[in-house]
Amino acid sequence: MIDELAIRLKARQFMAGLDLSNIDKDLTVYTRKVNAKLTTEEMHPGESGYTLTRRDGKSSIVVNELERRERQRFSACHEVGHLVLGLASNHQETPAWSYAKRDDNEIACDIFASELLMPFDAFKRDVDQDQPSFELVERLRSRYVVSFAACASRLAAVTDYPCAFVFMDATVVRYASRSKALRELNAWVEMRSPIPPGSVAHRLVREGEWSGEDTRVAQDVWFRDWPNGYDLTEMAKHYPTFEETFSLLWFEPDGGPDEPVKVWSGSVAQEDDGRLQELDGVLSFQKKTKKR
Numbered sequence: 001m002i003d004e005l006a007i008r009l010k011a012r013q014f015m016a017g018l019d020l021s022n023i024d025k026d027l028t029v030y031t032r033k034v035n036a037k038l039t040t041e042e043m044h045p046g047e048s049g050y051t052l053t054r055r056d057g058k059s060s061i062v063v064n065e066l067e068r069r070e071r072q073r074f075s076a077c078h079e080v081g082h083l084v085l086g087l088a089s090n091h092q093e094t095p096a097w098s099y100a101k102r103d104d105n106e107i108a109c110d111i112f113a114s115e116l117l118m119p120f121d122a123f124k125r126d127v128d129q130d131q132p133s134f135e136l137v138e139r140l141r142s143r144y145v146v147s148f149a150a151c152a153s154r155l156a157a158v159t160d161y162p163c164a165f166v167f168m169d170a171t172v173v174r175y176a177s178r179s180k181a182l183r184e185l186n187a188w189v190e191m192r193s194p195i196p197p198g199s200v201a202h203r204l205v206r207e208g209e210w211s212g213e214d215t216r217v218a219q220d221v222w223f224r225d226w227p228n229g230y231d232l233t234e235m236a237k238h239y240p241t242f243e244e245t246f247s248l249l250w251f252e253p254d255g256g257p258d259e260p261v262k263v264w265s266g267s268v269a270q271e272d273d274g275r276l277q278e279l280d281g282v283l284s285f286q287k288k289t290k291k292r
């Protein structure tokens with residue numbers, strides 16, 4: 001079982017006092033602190049990086065130079081996570097975002113990496129400049145040099161709007177991150193359920209389109225046991241080649257129910273224990289991951 005809160009706090013402790021002004025160009029401030037040197041080499045497709053630690057305590061972090069720059073940066077910070085958290089690697093056959101199949105140590109290091117690449121205070125300040133949108137995600141991902149999914153996921157987690165980021169594979173909802181406001185309304189996106197009919201994501205998958213937006217998607221399309229009569233904005237991107245679809249869902253702060261919704265499914269109370277509400281995101285996959 002992953003303690004997401006503890007990992008995020010460790011990352012923030014690790015970052016405290018460091019000069020983060022240059023991390024969009026250079027991650028040395030992080031690698032130096034773990035006594036590591038960052039290099040690149042050509043690796044097989046699907047391999048992202050590894051760390052070698054010598055007897056004198058110095059490490060080499062190696063990332064795959066054939067992958068995109070954002071991916072290389074994420075891999076480097078993921079490896080820093082292995083060193084700081086003292087977690088062993090298990091890097092076989094685990095495509096990024098396939099959280100259902102990913103090892104707990106790997107998910108922990110991904111969480112760590114997202115903290116390092118998108119420092120909470122600065123990222124939250126930037127998110128608060130504007131309402132959620134794909135344009136905002138694009139702006140932030142170029143500023144922080146991270147993948148679309150990593151950026152949108154963190155945006156949904158930290159914004160003051162009721163907002164969720166949902167990741168889907170070919171047909172099934174795999175992962176969602178929700179903002180505090182959305183969690184407080186008791187809005188649940190059902191994991192491992194089919195992509196809901198009526199959603200923009202569903203239409204894109206069905207029609208093989210790449211991108212779409214609708215400002216009038218009924219909230220009960222996405223949220224479990226939700227009253228009808230409220231609309232939200234959904235912006236979705238679909239990548240047929242990878243069979244991946246992402247949706248960003250949000251509505252105006254007064255655009256949903258006034259009171260938290262009573263959700264009747266019995267499992268909810270166990271799923272949301274409230275520990276993470278001070279911080280910036282319940283990553284719902286963690287609660288679903290099988291314990292090892």
Ligand SMILES: [Zn+2]
Pocket residue numbers: 078082089090091105106109
């Ligand atoms: Zn790893």
